[in-house]
Amino acid sequence: MSADKRDHILMVAEKLFGEKGFDGTSVRDIAQQAQVNLAMISYYFGSKEKLLESLLEMRANYTILEALNKDETLSPWQKVDRVIEFYVDKIMRNLCFHNIMQQGNQAQSEEIREYITNIKLKNFEQLKEIILDGQKKQIFRNVDIEMTVGSFMGTISQITLARHFYSKLFAIDINDDAAYIETMTGKLKKHLKQLLHAHLVIRNEELN
Amino acid sequence: MSADKRDHILMVAEKLFGEKGFDGTSVRDIAQQAQVNLAMISYYFGSKEKLLESLLEMRANYTILEALNKDETLSPWQKVDRVIEFYVDKIMRNLCFHNIMQQGNQAQSEEIREYITNIKLKNFEQLKEIILDGQKKQIFRNVDIEMTVGSFMGTISQITLARHFYSKLFAIDINDDAAYIETMTGKLKKHLKQLLHAHLVIRNEELN
DNA sequence: GTTTAATTCAAACGTTTGTTTAGTTTTGTG
DNA sequence: CACAAAACTAAACAAACGTTTGAATTAAAC
Helix, strand or coil: CCHHHHHHHHHHHHHHHHHHCCCCCCHHHHHHHHCCCCHHHHHHHCCHHHHHHHHHHHCHHHCCCHHHHHCCCCCHHHHHHHHHHHHHHHHHHCHHHHHHHHHHHHCCCHHHHHHHHHHHHHHHHHHHHHHHHHHHCCCECCCCHHHHHHHHHHHHHHHHHCHHHHHHHCCCCCCCHHHHHHHHHHHHHHHHHHHHHHHHECCHHHCC | CCHHHHHHHHHHHHHHHHHHCCCCCCHHHHHHHHCCCCHHHHHHHCCHHHHHHHHHHHCHHHCCCHHHHHCCCCCHHHHHHHHHHHHHHHHHHCHHHHHHHHHHHHCCCHHHHHHHHHHHHHHHHHHHHHHHHHHHCCCECCCCHHHHHHHHHHHHHHHHHCHHHHHHHCCCCCCCHHHHHHHHHHHHHHHHHHHHHHHHECCHHHCC
16 A cells, blocks of 8 residues: 555545535545545545545644643643634644634534544643643633633634635735735734733733 | 524524434424424524525524624723623524524635625624724734634634534543533633733833 | 455446426316 | 326435545654
8 A cells, every 4th residue: 555645635625625624525636636546545545434544544643842831840821822823823834724624513422523633632622731730820810721721722723714804905926825924823822922921911900 | 484493493493404404304204303304494584594594694683792882881891701701601592593504615606605704704803803993902912803703603613613622632521511600610710711812912012 | 475454446336415397176256 | 987186105315514545745753
């Protein structure tokens, strides 16, 4: 089994699933775009749905910032900044895959829905620990952690999911991937740092 | 043309499109759920795509808070609070439709993508004006308005889009719509008020 | 070089898709 | 009641779907 060709199909499928949705993409679309014979997809993956599962497995290491969390030399503020850098970079580098993750709710297959939910839960736990740590050290306010993480992920998702909207808003060519990624990565990082700092910081008037 | 039956089909379609996506929903699904003959959908709407267009038109008045914006007796802070109340209530009351709006990016039809983008632009303009007004009156900080609105909408969208995730997180029965809406509406409003207040308020140390 | 296994392919499979047809029933009007 | 328009239906349509087949080609092993 040629790993090259398999990976190539996976990448084409990722792009199409991310852009047109799983149900909006036919295996013939994938085969044509990847320039492989239609039957190759069943041959390599078994079925369209198992192709999606393979895709999810390939990106399953979507959460690898445990090291960051364990680093005792970093202050909670530094951790927050690094998480923002890390996540924004990672998601903007994988726009299509992130869209697939967001569509997971509609998946007909319960197995896939579970799989995606679990990846999200892992990511959530990482972020939760960082905020919890800051709260224990009385550096962060007593914010609603679930909702705070929701705002963090939601802000990023908005940029990846509503690309047509933001392209129009910032007058970026809808087909210019590089321009969108560069523009939005910068804006996202700066904004999220400001937003989360303001949200988490213990203000003077609260100290009394 | 029976408006009752037409509306009934629209509501069933809204639910299915919102839950399973446009491409994941067949006209036979809709006909069966709505308990109408398959041909009635073409008869009333012309096609599946025009059914979606009718759905969008029906909810086109999705933005009706101009009155709020023009109300000179309200302070920017009051406006922000009211917008939060308004939007959260409205979106949580129309979970499925909001999901359809979020999926719009994947729509094959450019007409539909444009339509949805324009609705979003209208909503954005309303929110932008409120923040701009507060900034002019030097009550709000000089935040990035586009990104701030992005966080606002993104936070809400996260709740509607990643329902499986949040149901699991808060141990809410995945089929209990009422419980989800009630729980999340409260959490959302409280969190968004806190978040936006912290983000927009001019802090003491910045006044010097 | 021969044999065996892995890969590729065009073609066809049976379903499901969105839509249309042609005929029936119901409704509203004079 | 008569009759035209509207509403509704079961059946069929062609196209697209995911998947499988069986033969052809290539690669690997001995």
